[in-house]
Amino acid sequence: MLWIGWIVAIVMFVIAFVGLIYPIIPSVIFLFAGFLLYGAIVSFDELTWLFWVIEVMFLVLLFGADTVANLVGVKKFGGSKAGMWGSTIGLLIGPFVIPVAGILIGPFLGAIIAELVITRSGLKQSVKTGVGSVVGFLTSVAVKGVLMAIMIIIFFIFLQ
Numbered sequence: 001m002l003w004i005g006w007i008v009a010i011v012m013f014v015i016a017f018v019g020l021i022y023p024i025i026p027s028v029i030f031l032f033a034g035f036l037l038y039g040a041i042v043s044f045d046e047l048t049w050l051f052w053v054i055e056v057m058f059l060v061l062l063f064g065a066d067t068v069a070n071l072v073g074v075k076k077f078g079g080s081k082a083g084m085w086g087s088t089i090g091l092l093i094g095p096f097v098i099p100v101a102g103i104l105i106g107p108f109l110g111a112i113i114a115e116l117v118i119t120r121s122g123l124k125q126s127v128k129t130g131v132g133s134v135v136g137f138l139t140s141v142a143v144k145g146v147l148m149a150i151m152i153i154i155f156f157i158f159l160q
Contacts, residue, residue, distance in 0.1 A: 028059060078132070082118035104134055
């Protein structure tokens with residue numbers, strides 16, 4: 001059962017990291033599913049209350065990092081709330097319309113369109129906001145990737 005537990009946990013962790021690139025996949029759910037399924041298959045003995053408190057604290061950091069990175073990216077480049085919403089919508093739609101490249105083109109175009117249509121910003125400012133949305137997204141991916149890796153390392157530490 002130990003090997004099955006490890007295989008299931010690792011598959012869940014891999015899917016969680018794929019979710020960094022395809023935001024339609026809820027990374028956090030798959031990460032926590034890896035912890036829970038391992039415990040259900042093997043044992044919850046090593047996954048103490050301290051483990052769960054630490055992981056929930058990192059969960060809060062993950063959600064905060066995602067929101068703050070996108071907000072800072074758009075705001076730093078002079079964008080508005082409309083630009084941030086456009087970026088988010090583009091991030092969700094982009095990968096389906098343009099596989100692979102849509103993950104970057106979607107938020108970029110979403111922010112530009114939102115700035116042009118909603119706030120009636122000029123083209124130069126709208127493009128600047130689009131660049132900010134991509135910078136925010138990439139920063140968010142990097143920070144979430146590091147936090148998720150730390151969460152998995154903590155999981156391994158508790159299992160020893």
